Amino acid sequence: MDTDAIARAVTATGQAVSEVAMEALAELRRRVQSVVSVTDEVLEPILVALVAGGHCLIEGIPGTGKTLLSRTLARCLDCTFTRIQFTNDLMPSDIVGSSVWRAGEETFEFLPGPLFSNVVLADEVNRTSSRTLSCLLEAMEEGAVSVDGKTMSLGTPFAILATRNPIEFHGTFPIPEAALDRFLVHVELGYPDAASERGLYRARASEASLEQLKPALTREQLVLLQATVPTVQVSEPVAEYAYSIVQETRSDESVALGVSPRAAVSWLVAARARALIHGRDYVLPDDLKALAVPVLSHRVFLKGGGSALRVIEGALERVPVTL
Structure with a gap:
């Protein structure tokens, strides 16, 4: 959907956009919570970030569902999704992509990396070097990356869901204040309450529940909602x-x-x-x-x-x- 089409849709629909938001996002919330034990206090800021076109930093100890939550959200949004496991040796080209020489065609061809997706899970973002983190920050700020002197758009919508383990320091790097400012919201995932955790023990595997999920919000609907926010x-x-x-x-x-x-x-x-x-x-x-x-x-x-x-x-x- 191009910018002019979005503007016309926003002008024409008015209150209908709010109705779509309420119905679709309520269903999205229900589907996410059917797979992941997450409270409304944690989930709503993440949904707000997605609708506002921002990025989210999810913090929590291992085993509390950070990665599962991100994957579930992406599946409910009917958007393209990629996961980047950040490590100390990860290079900018590993997330942006690189140009390869095609001998038969006598030309370079750019192969896009995992950043070229609507929803990107940046797992353990504090494990990467400052050089790779700077590349990620450019993508978060501009919605685009620089490749061989050219600026390439990452598409619309574009959202980073980054995770961080707050208690592990070996092999990690502090996230600078300027980098933290790129995240619209920061939420913390703790242990589930007693009833939810006992229910988790009795439930079937989360992966099986995730595979059966259907999208609750289309890419076009999310783009329309994002365009409506400034109004x-x-x-x-x-x-x-x-x-x-x-x-x-x-x-x-x-x-x-x-x-x-x-x-x-x-x-x-x-x-x-x-x-x-x-x-x-x-x-x-x-x-x-x-x-x-x-x-x-x-x-x-x-x-x-x-x-x-x-x-x-x-x-x-x-x-x-x-x-």
């Missing part, structure tokens, strides 16, 4: 509320780096996507509050290190909602 309205009082939260993070004495203007804009984009998912064409403070931690916590850095969760939650408690 969701943000009122002046809502913008003022967001600014007050941002200022609170910057004035906290324990904070070395508060929420940047770009991070604040990303927060509003995510809030627009959440409003659309819930069938509204306007943002509420509740949208901002629901996404404050997954969108902002990995963009706030404390002087002594550690999680910024307390800072974000404290700002939400101190700033009143006055509309």
Whole structure:
């Protein structure tokens, strides 16, 4: 679907787009949770990132379903999917692709790498070198890569679902602050609750359930939803509320780096996507509050290190909602 067609569809459908979002994404959520034990608090920010056209960093210890969750989402979206297992020796050409010489045709032919896909699982992204990570960051920022002096588009939609193990440090590299900023949302997968885990023991293999899944949202529908997100309205009082939260993070004495203007804009984009998912064409403070931690916590850095969760939650408690 080209840009003009998307624009015409957005103008023509109006409220119908919200109805598609509510129905299709509700079904997608149900299908994902039929395979993976994941709470709405974790799943919704990931869906928000997909609808907003952003990328997601999924953090959790081994065995909590990070990879399975990513594969399940891709299957429910009816999009092309690839998985990249990041290692220390992975080179940029391993993920972008390379040109090979065709002797019979006397020319080079570019063979695209796994980045050329709608949904890319970047498994254990903190295991790769800075050179390969920079290549991934270019793709995340531009939706394109540079090959032999030419810029090549990665297609639409394009989403990176990156995973990271927070407790393993051998053979890993720290992800720079600028790299973390490329992820629209950051979610943490913990152990499932007791009832869900016991149900997991009794259920059939997840792979069998995954193979039987059918797409709940087409590629064209997802592109249309992404194009509709900018049309969701943000009122002046809502913008003022967001600014007050941002200022609170910057004035906290324990904070070395508060929420940047770009991070604040990303927060509003995510809030627009959440409003659309819930069938509204306007943002509420509740949208901002629901996404404050997954969108902002990995963009706030404390002087002594550690999680910024307390800072974000404290700002939400101190700033009143006055509309």
